[in-house]
Amino acid sequence: MYNSRLETMPLEELRALQNARLSSLVKRVYENVPFYKQQFDVIGLHPEDIKTLEDIHKLPFTKKTDLRDNYPFGMFAKPMDEIRRIHASSGTTGKPTVVGYTEADLGVFDEVVARSLACAGARPGMKLHNAYGYGLFTGGLGMHGGATKLGMAVIPVSGGMTERQLTILQDFEPEVICCTPSYAQTLADELEKRGIDTDSLAVKYAVLGAEPWTEAIRSQVERGLGVRASNIYGLSEVIGPGVSQEDFEEQGSGSYIWEDHFFPEVVDRDSGEPLPYGEEGVLVFTTLTKEAFPVLRYWTNDICSINYDPNGKRTHIKMSTIKGRADDMLIIRGVNLFHTQVEEVIHMFDYLSPNYRLLVDKKGAMDKVTVEVETVANVEPENEDLRGRLKKKVKDFIGLSMEIVLKSPGSIPRSQGGKLSRIVDRRVKSV
Numbered sequence: 001m002y003n004s005r006l007e008t009m010p011l012e013e014l015r016a017l018q019n020a021r022l023s024s025l026v027k028r029v030y031e032n033v034p035f036y037k038q039q040f041d042v043i044g045l046h047p048e049d050i051k052t053l054e055d056i057h058k059l060p061f062t063k064k065t066d067l068r069d070n071y072p073f074g075m076f077a078k079p080m081d082e083i084r085r086i087h088a089s090s091g092t093t094g095k096p097t098v099v100g101y102t103e104a105d106l107g108v109f110d111e112v113v114a115r116s117l118a119c120a121g122a123r124p125g126m127k128l129h130n131a132y133g134y135g136l137f138t139g140g141l142g143m144h145g146g147a148t149k150l151g152m153a154v155i156p157v158s159g160g161m162t163e164r165q166l167t168i169l170q171d172f173e174p175e176v177i178c179c180t181p182s183y184a185q186t187l188a189d190e191l192e193k194r195g196i197d198t199d200s201l202a203v204k205y206a207v208l209g210a211e212p213w214t215e216a217i218r219s220q221v222e223r224g225l226g227v228r229a230s231n232i233y234g235l236s237e238v239i240g241p242g243v244s245q246e247d248f249e250e251q252g253s254g255s256y257i258w259e260d261h262f263f264p265e266v267v268d269r270d271s272g273e274p275l276p277y278g279e280e281g282v283l284v285f286t287t288l289t290k291e292a293f294p295v296l297r298y299w300t301n302d303i304c305s306i307n308y309d310p311n312g313k314r315t316h317i318k319m320s321t322i323k324g325r326a327d328d329m330l331i332i333r334g335v336n337l338f339h340t341q342v343e344e345v346i347h348m349f350d351y352l353s354p355n356y357r358l359l360v361d362k363k364g365a366m367d368k369v370t371v372e373v374e375t376v377a378n379v380e381p382e383n384e385d386l387r388g389r390l391k392k393k394v395k396d397f398i399g400l401s402m403e404i405v406l407k408s409p410g411s412i413p414r415s416q417g418g419k420l421s422r423i424v425d426r427r428v429k430s431v
Helices: 011-032 034-043 053-058 064-069 103-119 138-150 162-171 181-193 215-225 339-346 384-398
Strands: 085-088 098-101 127-130 153-155 176-179 205-208 228-235 240-246 255-257 262-267 281-287 298-304 330-332 335-337 352-363 366-375 403-407 423-425
Touching (some): 053 262, 181 205, 181 215, 215 228, 215 339, 228 255, 330 366, 384 403
Parallel strands (some): 127 176
Antiparallel strands (some): 240 255
């Protein structure tokens, strides 16, 4: 998996492979997915019109609402007797999105996760402490299959039960852990509370994903767990974890997208027009090799940029860290706000921990944001000078005045194994 020919092939060869796969994909979805046939027919597009990646902009976008409208299996391109696994989202905002995999799809899933783990520092013979949830969520089983393919021994801990997690970290001596970044923070905090020296642990690499995170969280996790932490990115609609991965030796330069399987674009969030490399917009994926559940130009809602790294180990394109989700962006008094911007400011102060949340309220006709953030140990939350300095820095850096509430360590809710919401929107929604 590590630095295989597919990861380092010349760009011209990669483009030829992508072109052939795209042409085949478009024909398959037109013939086998009624939703796509209807979409093509409405705009007068024929599969033969898509010959290379230069034509991809002619294809319609696929959005989450399309998947829900075709719930549960209307987007499948293979009959049910060829489906070997079914996953689904939580469905917290409506019907869940349902995805399926053929045997070949599961092979691709294992391959890209194995690549990702190797990119993160894992090697055959190591043990993986898998703290992603098992079940309909793709994280647990997805990481499990890829680690097995890489030749690792998987410890299927799943999420939650922090006491048990700590015991296994000490007794089973895994070299690699995977979980959400917020849960890695929780584990780091608990290790410190118990006085457990990270030098006594075997874990050296943390593979973190499923939610946006910043350098502030990386610093806390690396220090608190004694690891090199890298970002894994994915979403169930595209395949699950393993769509892209940050190299542990190239931290901060972006995550490699395995673009022999997943072709990325970044488009303007309002017009949908493709943006040049380096410009920030909505990330869009076309799955070039999936059989059961292929998607054309899937609108992820994740905000980032993409670019090639001439100094990278691999020739595949890189994506920047996710700034946030387009549908999670707050518009406060005319200013676009992502919680990660606040996190960057918090990271500038040694007396603050990266445990925070934003409380959004409406005061009269105006929206109001309150930043609750914990201080580090031995720093009094009542310190008005520190609160004032943070308030000024937030205003200078983001352009918004926000209320600041300093909290004592451990007082803001932690992740218990799943994703953690950093935004609590308490405005009354009109029905």
